[in-house]
Amino acid sequence: xxxxxxxxxxxxxxxxxxxxxxxxxxxxxxxxxxxxxxxxxxxxxxxxxxxxxxxxxxxxxxxxxxxxxxxxxxxxxxxxxxxxxxxxxxxxxxxxxxxxxxxxxxxxxxxxxxxxxxxxxxxxxxxxxxxxxxxxxxxxxxxxxxxxxxxxxxxxxxxxxx
Amino acid sequence: xxxxxxxxxxxxxxxxxxxxxxxxxxxxxxxxxxxxxxxxxxxxxxxxxxxxxxxxxxxxxxxxxxxxxxxxxxxxxxxxxxxxxxxxxxxxxxxxxxxxxxxxxxxxxxxxxxxxxxxxxxxxxxxxxxxxxxxxxxxxxxxxxxxxxxxxxxxxxxxxxx
DNA sequence: GTCCCTATACTCGGATAGCAAGTGTCCGAGTATAGGCGG
DNA sequence: CCGCCTATACTCGGACACTTGCTATCCGAGTATAGGGAC
Numbered sequence: 001x002x003x004x005x006x007x008x009x010x011x012x013x014x015x016x017x018x019x020x021x022x023x024x025x026x027x028x029x030x031x032x033x034x035x036x037x038x039x040x041x042x043x044x045x046x047x048x049x050x051x052x053x054x055x056x057x058x059x060x061x062x063x064x065x066x067x068x069x070x071x072x073x074x075x076x077x078x079x080x081x082x083x084x085x086x087x088x089x090x091x092x093x094x095x096x097x098x099x100x101x102x103x104x105x106x107x108x109x110x111x112x113x114x115x116x117x118x119x120x121x122x123x124x125x126x127x128x129x130x131x132x133x134x135x136x137x138x139x140x141x142x143x144x145x146x147x148x149x150x151x152x153x154x155x156x157x158x159x160x161x162x
Numbered sequence: 163x164x165x166x167x168x169x170x171x172x173x174x175x176x177x178x179x180x181x182x183x184x185x186x187x188x189x190x191x192x193x194x195x196x197x198x199x200x201x202x203x204x205x206x207x208x209x210x211x212x213x214x215x216x217x218x219x220x221x222x223x224x225x226x227x228x229x230x231x232x233x234x235x236x237x238x239x240x241x242x243x244x245x246x247x248x249x250x251x252x253x254x255x256x257x258x259x260x261x262x263x264x265x266x267x268x269x270x271x272x273x274x275x276x277x278x279x280x281x282x283x284x285x286x287x288x289x290x291x292x293x294x295x296x297x298x299x300x301x302x303x304x305x306x307x308x309x310x311x312x313x314x315x316x317x318x319x320x321x322x323x324x
Numbered sequence: 325g326t327c328c329c330t331a332t333a334c335t336c337g338g339a340t341a342g343c344a345a346g347t348g349t350c351c352g353a354g355t356a357t358a359g360g361c362g363g
Numbered sequence: 364c365c366g367c368c369t370a371t372a373c374t375c376g377g378a379c380a381c382t383t384g385c386t387a388t389c390c391g392a393g394t395a396t397a398g399g400g401a402c
Binding site for chain 2: 346347348349350354355356357358
Binding site: 001002003005007008009011012015033034035036037076080084087089090091092093095096098099100101102103107108109113114115117118120121122124125126127128129132137140141144145146148149150152153156 | 163164167169170171173174177195196198199251252253255257258261262263264269271275276277280282283284290291294299302303306307311312314315
């Protein structure tokens with residue numbers, strides 16, 4: 001199982017957007033520089049988050065991206081699904097109905113037992129991600145980020161957005 | 163997030179191996195026919211399960227694959243990790259240490275807060291899969307599989323393995 | 325001094341290549357079996 | 364009739380193509396801003 005590389009970027013960008021003054025848009029270019037990632041590809045990630053209604057794009061000169069909802073109304077699951085897609089990880093192709101033991105379709109249970117177990121596990125994963133909001137993350141990070149890093153980050157932001 | 167196609171096949175094969183008389187080897191070719199999947203690719207999947215110590219390969223004429231452990235000692239997580247690999251889905255590339263806010267490495271917490279949250283969710287997923295054994299699956303399937311399908315499957319097995 | 329207009333520079337958005345990994349396939353090495361042969 | 368030997372057919376295992384989707388990039392459409400000019 002593999003999660004796209006962009007998920008990490010999307011999460012970090014959402015965190016940054018949750019830390020700056022609310023309503024203040026930040027260009028994708030600046031977010032890319034801030035994280036040291038390819039600007040053009042990060043733009044694609046942010047487009048996905050915009051399409052999912054997580055962030056809203058502000059066009060024009062002083063434009064950029066800003067959160068579309070409050071930091072308590074955005075969960076980690078929202079970001080992950082927006083970036084990576086909301087298709088289930090386990091794909092059931094109903095192979096139980098194929099081969100020499102196949103019987104008419106109406107005799108089968110609606111969902112395959114194996115698939116049910118796999119999807120239940122996925123639901124546990126989703127529940128865990130759903131239980132953490134950007135607000136929680138900001139709270140934890142306030143303790144975790146080195147003071148010097150905060151200082152340098154704030155200074156850089158104020159400089160490039162002047 | 164996407165799980166490989168072979169995971170489904172591996173799970174169904176493990177289930178079949180858990181239902182036949184213990185110690186009885188079944189060739190990969192028969193398992194492929196039984197499930198209606200490409201034989202050559204399924205062989206690759208079973209090789210992975212063999213390398214992981216889940217099933218053991220019996221060479222020679224009446225050979226095939228059989229479970230290497232009791233059906234109560236094999237969990238869904240074992241099968242999934244054997245087929246799909248045990249790398250974590252979320253890959254942290256430590257982008258927090260890059261860009262203009264970077265500070266010396268010793269000032270950072272050992273693990274990124276975001277990565278910790280993601281990995282905790284993965285652990286919930288693993289816990290859910292770990293809690294279900296092949297024995298549990300066999301018990302559930304005994305109720306779920308149509309009686310006609312069982313009859314046809316057993317008859318086919320006895321015929322091709324004669 | 326104030327208002328309006330225009331040109332600009334910057335932003336997002338979608339369409340376009342490159343590449344790695346999953347998907348699918350093949351052939352060779354090895355072994356238990358089945359049959360035949362000799363005793 | 365019994366035991367041994369050989370040839371066979373079947374098995375797994377690893378090495379080899381192909382396709383999908385992730386990764387990365389570019390250029391065009393649209394807009395808020397900044398400056399200049401007119402009143």
